Amino acid sequence: xxxxxxxxxxxxxxxxxxxxxxxxxxxxxxxxxxxxxxxxxxxxxxxxxxxxxxxxxxxxxxxxxxxxxxxxxxxxxxxxxxxxxxxxxxxxxxxxxxxxxxxxxxxxxxxxxxxxxxxxxxxxxxxxxxxxxxxxxxxxxx
Amino acid sequence: xxxxxxxxxxxxxxxxxxxxxxxxxxxxxxxxxxxxxxxxxxxxxxxxxxxxxxxxxxxxxxxxxxxxxxxxxxxxxxxxxxxxxxxxxxxxxxxxxxxxxxxxxxxxxxxxxxxxxxxxxxxxxxxxxxxxxxxxxxxxxx
DNA sequence: TAGCAATGTACCAACCGTGGTTACAACAAG
DNA sequence: CTTGTTGTAACCACGGTTGGTACATTGCTA
Numbered sequence: 001x002x003x004x005x006x007x008x009x010x011x012x013x014x015x016x017x018x019x020x021x022x023x024x025x026x027x028x029x030x031x032x033x034x035x036x037x038x039x040x041x042x043x044x045x046x047x048x049x050x051x052x053x054x055x056x057x058x059x060x061x062x063x064x065x066x067x068x069x070x071x072x073x074x075x076x077x078x079x080x081x082x083x084x085x086x087x088x089x090x091x092x093x094x095x096x097x098x099x100x101x102x103x104x105x106x107x108x109x110x111x112x113x114x115x116x117x118x119x120x121x122x123x124x125x126x127x128x129x130x131x132x133x134x135x136x137x138x139x140x141x142x
Numbered sequence: 143x144x145x146x147x148x149x150x151x152x153x154x155x156x157x158x159x160x161x162x163x164x165x166x167x168x169x170x171x172x173x174x175x176x177x178x179x180x181x182x183x184x185x186x187x188x189x190x191x192x193x194x195x196x197x198x199x200x201x202x203x204x205x206x207x208x209x210x211x212x213x214x215x216x217x218x219x220x221x222x223x224x225x226x227x228x229x230x231x232x233x234x235x236x237x238x239x240x241x242x243x244x245x246x247x248x249x250x251x252x253x254x255x256x257x258x259x260x261x262x263x264x265x266x267x268x269x270x271x272x273x274x275x276x277x278x279x280x281x282x283x284x
Numbered sequence: 285t286a287g288c289a290a291t292g293t294a295c296c297a298a299c300c301g302t303g304g305t306t307a308c309a310a311c312a313a314g
Numbered sequence: 315c316t317t318g319t320t321g322t323a324a325c326c327a328c329g330g331t332t333g334g335t336a337c338a339t340t341g342c343t344a
Contacts, residue, residue, distance in 0.1 A: 001143045001225065001330080002234040004302065008257075009236050012249050019245055027319065034243040035236060038304055043320065060312030062319040075256070083143065084301090092144035092331095094151050094177060101176040102284035103161055107154050110279040114217070114271050115150075121267040125260045137252040142244035143301075146331065169290065180333055185291065202341025204290040226330095234302095 006082045009035050010045055011075065014131050015138055017055070017064055025063040045082065052081030070135065076126035090119045148224045151177055152187055153217065156273050157280055159197070159206055167205040187224065194223030213274035218265055220273075232261045 013031045020026050028046065032039040046064060049055045054077060056067045066073065093111075097104035155173045162168050170188065174181040188206060191197045196219060198209045208215065235253075239246035 001146050003232060004143055005234045005236040006302085008233060008249075008253060011253060012236070012239065012245065015249065016243075016245050025319095029319085034240045034246045036238045036240050036246065037236065040305075040322090041303065043322085044303095047321075057320070058312085059310080059320050060318085062312085075260070090145060091150060092147045094147040094154070094179065096178045097154065098176045098178050101158075103154065103158050103280060104176045104178070106280050106283040107150075107157065109283060110276050111150060111153060114276065118217070118264060118267045118271075122260060122264040125263040129256050129260075134252050134256065138245060138248050141248040141251060148331085167290095171290085180335095181291095182293090182335085183333070185293090189292075199291070200341085201291050201339080202289085204341090 003079070003083060006045060006048075007079055009037065009041070010049060010078050010082045011131070011134065013042060013045060014049075014055070014066065014070070014073070014078070015135055017066060018070055018131070018135050019138070019142075021065055027062050027064070031064070048081050049078070052077065054078065054081055066131075069132075071130050071132035073131045074127045075129045076123055078131075079123075079126055089115070090122070091115045145221075145225060148187060148190075149221055151179065151183070152191060152220050152224045153273070153276065155184060155187060156191075156197070156208065156212070156215070156220070157277055159208060160212055160273070160277050161280070161284075163207055169204050169206070173206070190223050191220070194219065196220065196223055208273075211274075212277065213272045215273045216269045217271045218268035221265075221268055231257070232264065233257045 012035050016031050016034050017026050020030070024030070028039045028042040032042045035042065046055060046057050050057055050067075053067055054073055056065050058064070093108065097107055099105050154177050158173050158176050159168050162172070166172070170181045170184040174184045177184065188197060188199050192199055192209075195209055196215055198207050200206070235250065239249055241247050
């Protein structure tokens with residue numbers, strides 16, 4: 001399984017906002033044309049980022065802006081906002097192993113620790129990259 | 143998105159094999175009753191592990207065994223065998239960003255490096271745990 | 285060589301998340 | 315009140331996962 005493209009689209013959207021917010025009103029239509037997806041997909045995404053306190057969306061008048069300094073927004077923040085990770089985490093455990101079997105009875109206790117460490121390693125790396133970082137890279141190339 | 147339960151089931155199956163192979167013939171039916179899923183699910187899984195050179199499956203006579211020492215089988219090996227990761231990796235990138243936009247034109251180049259580092263961090267952690275490790279933990283509890 | 289136990293695989297069905305699309309109400313500002 | 319935009323509901327299509335039945339194939343053994 002792959003992490004959904006919502007994640008990369010969200011990063012793309014945030015870079016767009018920061019790149020263009022001084023020159024124009026950054027609407028869902030504008031972001032959608034840069035990402036090349038349907039505007040509704042962007043609006044749904046912005047709602048998730050809004051709930052996570054990452055962006056502000058101006059209803060009526062239109063437009064979007066970041067809700068806090070972009071060097072305080074990490075890829076992990078976006079991942080948590082966009083990927084529905086609540087409960088369960090990265091790995092999907094099989095339910096109902098046979099409790100009568102010594103393996104089935106303990107598999108959960110044994111694996112949980114290990115899987116948690118793997119997930120933590122990933123999250124640590126994600127938390128070390130900010131939108132500011134990727135924005136800088138983008139400006140360097142543009 | 144979550145990593146499919148095939149992964150944890152595969153680890154469960156390998157522990158079963160090592161735990162019981164001296165006492166009995168470890169068949170797909172036996173593993174299935176410990177994991178508590180349909181035997182066919184196990185057989186399909188064993189085929190993937192076999193292709194990756196992790197297990198041997200005895201056709202006709204029946205039974206399964208590991209194909210190499212279990213302190214040389216890491217969680218990463220199993221992940222690669224079972225999760226269809228070929229091409230694309232952990233992250234699903236949105237295709238066709240707008241090449242006329244300076245953000246759309248460079249998003250791929252900018253993000254690829256970062257995402258690769260995140261994936262590598264996860265893989266490094268996965269590669270550091272062997273089946274021998276989790277087997278030891280299981281025996282300690284059983 | 286017939287029978288048995290097990291694997292290998294084809295096919296089916298149900299479910300869920302994703303992503304695409306249309307439509308429309310709610311809203312702010314000129 | 316008109317215009318541009320957001321917020322959201324209601325669909326649909328697609329693909330991956332998971333669970334299941336059925337059966338041909340295989341190797342061993344009596």
